[in-house]
Amino acid sequence: MRQLFNQLISFPYFFKIAQISFPYLFLLSILVILLGVLWGVFFSPVDVTQGEVYRIIYLHVPAASVAQSIYYTMVIASITYLIWRIKMASVFMISMAPLGAIFTFLALFTGAVWGQPTWGTWWVWDARLTSTLILLILYLAIISLFSSFDRRASTDQAVSIVVLIGGINLPIIKLSVEWWNTLHQSASITLSGSSIDNEMLIPLLISIFGFYLYVTAIGMRKMQVEILKREISHNWVKEIFIEKR
Amino acid sequence: MIKVENLSYSFNDFPLLENLNFEVNPSEIIHLKGENGSGKSTLLKILSGILNNFQGKVLSTTKNVFFLGHNLGLKDSLSVKDNLLLDYRFNSEVDSLSEALKLFELNSMKETKLFNLSQGQRKKVSLVQLFLSKYDLFLLDEPFANLDQKGIELIENTIRHHQNRGSSVIFTSHEDHNISSRELVL
Amino acid sequence: MKSFYFKTFQRDSKVYLSRSSSFLGPIVFFLITITLYPLAFGSDEEKLAELSAGIIWISILLANLLSHQFIFNEDYKDGSLDLVLASGKSLFLWASIKIFVNWYFSSLPLIFLSLLTSFMLYLPFDAALILALTLFLGTPILSMFGALAGALTLERGNIVGSSIVIPMCLPALILGILAIQSYKNEELFFYIFLLAAFLFFSIPILIASCLGAIRLHFE
Numbered sequence: 194m195r196q197l198f199n200q201l202i203s204f205p206y207f208f209k210i211a212q213i214s215f216p217y218l219f220l221l222s223i224l225v226i227l228l229g230v231l232w233g234v235f236f237s238p239v240d241v242t243q244g245e246v247y248r249i250i251y252l253h254v255p256a257a258s259v260a261q262s263i264y265y266t267m268v269i270a271s272i273t274y275l276i277w278r279i280k281m282a283s284v285f286m287i288s289m290a291p292l293g294a295i296f297t298f299l300a301l302f303t304g305a306v307w308g309q310p311t312w313g314t315w316w317v318w319d320a321r322l323t324s325t326l327i328l329l330i331l332y333l334a335i336i337s338l339f340s341s342f343d344r345r346a347s348t349d350q351a352v353s354i355v356v357l358i359g360g361i362n363l364p365i366i367k368l369s370v371e372w373w374n375t376l377h378q379s380a381s382i383t384l385s386g387s388s389i390d391n392e393m394l395i396p397l398l399i400s401i402f403g404f405y406l407y408v409t410a411i412g413m414r415k416m417q418v419e420i421l422k423r424e425i426s427h428n429w430v431k432e433i434f435i436e437k438r
Numbered sequence: 439m440i441k442v443e444n445l446s447y448s449f450n451d452f453p454l455l456e457n458l459n460f461e462v463n464p465s466e467i468i469h470l471k472g473e474n475g476s477g478k479s480t481l482l483k484i485l486s487g488i489l490n491n492f493q494g495k496v497l498s499t500t501k502n503v504f505f506l507g508h509n510l511g512l513k514d515s516l517s518v519k520d521n522l523l524l525d526y527r528f529n530s531e532v533d534s535l536s537e538a539l540k541l542f543e544l545n546s547m548k549e550t551k552l553f554n555l556s557q558g559q560r561k562k563v564s565l566v567q568l569f570l571s572k573y574d575l576f577l578l579d580e581p582f583a584n585l586d587q588k589g590i591e592l593i594e595n596t597i598r599h600h601q602n603r604g605s606s607v608i609f610t611s612h613e614d615h616n617i618s619s620r621e622l623v624l
Numbered sequence: 625m626k627s628f629y630f631k632t633f634q635r636d637s638k639v640y641l642s643r644s645s646s647f648l649g650p651i652v653f654f655l656i657t658i659t660l661y662p663l664a665f666g667s668d669e670e671k672l673a674e675l676s677a678g679i680i681w682i683s684i685l686l687a688n689l690l691s692h693q694f695i696f697n698e699d700y701k702d703g704s705l706d707l708v709l710a711s712g713k714s715l716f717l718w719a720s721i722k723i724f725v726n727w728y729f730s731s732l733p734l735i736f737l738s739l740l741t742s743f744m745l746y747l748p749f750d751a752a753l754i755l756a757l758t759l760f761l762g763t764p765i766l767s768m769f770g771a772l773a774g775a776l777t778l779e780r781g782n783i784v785g786s787s788i789v790i791p792m793c794l795p796a797l798i799l800g801i802l803a804i805q806s807y808k809n810e811e812l813f814f815y816i817f818l819l820a821a822f823l824f825f826s827i828p829i830l831i832a833s834c835l836g837a838i839r840l841h842f843e
Contacts, residue, residue: 275836328792334788341777341784344450346491347840351776355788356831358772361829362792369798372815417802426451481843486710490842505710509703513635515642524635526628551642574696 202281204420205429211413216256218413222406229400239408249307254378255404257300257325263293264328267361271353283349284423287339288415294332301325305380320374320431324367331359345423373374439464439575439606440485445494447480454480460622462538462575462606467597467617470610472624478610479508481624482577485608503574507579510564514553518544519565521552530570531570538566542592558584565589569596576600576611628713634724639698650691650730651737657683658741669746676745677724677755677804680738681762681797684731689786689793691730694720696838700778715835718757723727723764723771723831731763747804754807754816756798761819765796768830769795785800795822 200206205419209321234250267286274282304322316322334433335355422431445458454477462468462481472478483489484543486505504527512521522528522535525526539545542562561584568576576597594617599609609618626634640646661679662672696719699705704714708718735756742752769792773785797820803815 297661310795327794330787330791334784334791337784338776338788341780343779344840344843348841349644350840350843354836355776358829358833360794365795366791369795369802372802373798479809483706486706488706488709489842498686503710505707507703509701509706509707511703511707512696513704515637515639515700516635520638524626524631526631526704526711529632564843605781 202279204281205423208417208420208429208433211417213249214219215410215417218410220407222403222410225403225406226400227403229398229403233393233396235394235401238390242301243311246307246310246396249255250393251397251400251433253303253307255336255401256296256303258401259323259404259408260293260297260328262405263270263289263296264332264356264360264363267293267356269362272355274349274353275357280349280423282355284416284419285412286352288419289412290332290352292333292412294329294336296408297325297329297332298405301329302337311338318372320367323374324363324370327366328368331363335359350374386387395427439447439466439496439499441495442485442518443495443497443498443598444587445481445484447477447484447492449480451594455484455624456623462608464574464606465604466606467601467610467619468606468608469615469621470612470624471607471612476624479579480624481609482579482610483507485575486576486577496576500574501572504568504579506568506576508579510560512514512552512560513552514613515549517549518555519548521563522567524555525567527567527571527573529572532563534570535566541569542566558586558589561585562589565593565596568593570621572603573600573606576605576607576609577606580611581609581614582611584617627738628711630715632718632721633725636722637729640725640729646691647729648799650687653690654683654687654734654737654768656688658745660691662745664723673746673748677801678741678745678749680741680755680825681759681800684734684759684763685766685790685793685797687734688731689764689770689773689789692723692726693774693785694766695726695771695833696775697778700841704839706790715833715838717832719771719834719838720827722835723767723803726771727764728750731767735759735763748807751804751807753811754804755800758819761799761816761823762796763822765826765830766793768826768834769793771828772837774832775834780842787814811818 202209222422230251234248237248239245267289270282270285270289273279274286281343301322309315333348335352338351338355339348421430440462442458442460445455446453447455459544470478470481479491486503487548488505511525515555516524518539522541523532536545536548539548542565544559544566545564547555547559552563555563555578565581566576568581578597579589581593581597585593594615597617600607608622658679661675665675670718671737694707708715738759739752739756740744742755747755749780757807770786772790777785796819799815799819803812803819806812
């Protein structure tokens with residue numbers, strides 16, 4: 194177990210694994226997403242209250258879920274980096290943050306597209322939307338930190354500090370936004386709605402699974418690129434590319 | 439007093455110091471030489487504890503270390519006197535201050551704010567600190583820069599004065615100085 | 625011979641007081657921001673009364689973050705930070721003192737000023753007192769976040785630092801405003817308690833983060 198972990202955090206080993214598994218993982222994720230979304234769009238029943246529009250949840254919910262999960266995994270990576278100085282953890286954070294931002298934006302965008310016909314507005318300052326917006330800002334802020342330092346180690350550490358504090362803060366922000374919301378707004382709009390039907394749930398779960406696979410695949414690819422950037426002068430990188438030729 | 443074993447330090451994977459080994463004995467004055475960018479300042483920062491992610495060992499018998507860096511650590515908006523008395527390194531008697539200021543010809547500027555002073559005068563202020571403070575080890579980065587001949591002699595005397603009290607001194611300089619007991623080239 | 629920490633206190637206080645810019649800067653910034661709101665929203669008494677707590681909190685938040693941005697910056701540039709690190713003393717206490725001095729000279733005047741401006745924005749007097757209390761608890765949090773922003777961007781000192789910490793300050797802002805808005809209810813104590821708890825837990829976490837951020841410029 195320990196050995197496996199040590200191997201996974203070594204750059205050359207990870208690079209090789211990612212190189213081999215990326216095409217399969219990527220293809221599989223596309224297939225699973227297609228399965229989930231197509232099933233959801235063409236074969237699941239129409240929502241009684243919302244009509245056909247609701248079908249965007251097959252994109253919206255997975256995106257929102259992925260957007261949050263990425264942040265939590267980044268928090269774990271930041272702790273790992275701050276305590277054990279494992280470089281792979283910082284590679285992970287730096288590779289995943291842009292993905293997190295993209296998926297958070299996607300969640301907000303699909304939410305707006307969903308909200309317009311359903312509730313007649315693109316945007317409400319509802320607790321969940323507000324904290325998702327803050328999550329997006331947090332991701333962008335972290336990304337803006339990438340180029341602020343001359344030293345790579347400094348960037349890594351700064352990013353971990355900010356990710357960690359943001360991680361501690363995120364639940365607090367969510368809670369306070371909820372309190373703020375209950376005080377400011379009489380609950381006219383609720384996003385949760387009625388409990389979800391099984392026939393909708395299964396394609397949704399498939400779609401969520403597909404999104405996670407996709408993020409894993411793309412994340413691995415991005416990590417490979419980041420590793421190459423850092424290790425460009427190392428022998429193992431040269432060996433790989435000379436072998437290729 | 440201080441012993442360095444296999445000291446290495448790198449900046450962005452670029453090795454700046456590699457496998458340094460040397461020893462500093464009490465009452466020794468060491469002239470640290472090397473080209474620009476050879477890591478002289480970095481070595482002094484490591485010895486003083488400012489930088490600490492180096493490889494190798496730095497064994498020291500004293501924690502009583504005086505550091506004079508490239509940036510002098512003076513505050514523009516404070517007077518000369520405040521700059522000296524409120525300096526973290528100041529560990530002498532307040533009474534000895536005016537004596538030292540006279541010696542360095544700064545007595546008339548005691549209450550002057552530092553931003554009115556020239557570069558050379560600022561350097562002198564920080565050298566008053568060097569003169570007054572009592573430490574076991576002095577790490578001086580370019581103490582002779584920006585000084586006239588008279589100032590240079592003052593510093594050489596100050597360094598000797600500390601040596602006689604049993605302190606060791608490591609300084610960097612591009613010129614030759616006959617006060618050093620040993621030269622160390624990076 | 626004065627102790628290291630006493631010197632830090634005296635040095636920073638003297639530096640602060642010797643410069644009108646560092647002392648008056650946040651005050652001017654705060655006053656002008658406050659003035660912007662009626663100019664933008666109109667002088668309607670009721671509307672302003674409703675917005676006043678938020679206006680004051682936002683203005684203080686921005687003024688506070690700005691005034692704490694460069695708290696470690698100067699020490700970094702002029703070499704004082706080198707001497708602090710070389711001294712081998714506890715940096716935690718050192719950073720706390722620095723932040724406290726800055727808070728004392730830049731945030732405390734703003735709290736008093738906010739009481740004054742609350743009348744100009746038609747906030748009821750009882751609510752204004754609660755406003756002052758929430759600011760008293762909230763501004764140290766903002767100060768520490770501002771210091772963290774500065775510590776992260778020591779070399780460059782750019783907008784990145786503050787844009788990172790503003791989202792982190794949101795709980796303080798929200799709790800403060802919630803407390804003011806419920807100044808007639810018992811919920812007030814709940815929000816005040818939460819704000820105090822947020823402050824309490826922020827101190828060790830944020831100051832440690834500041835030190836971590838400073839350290840990364842010395843690696």
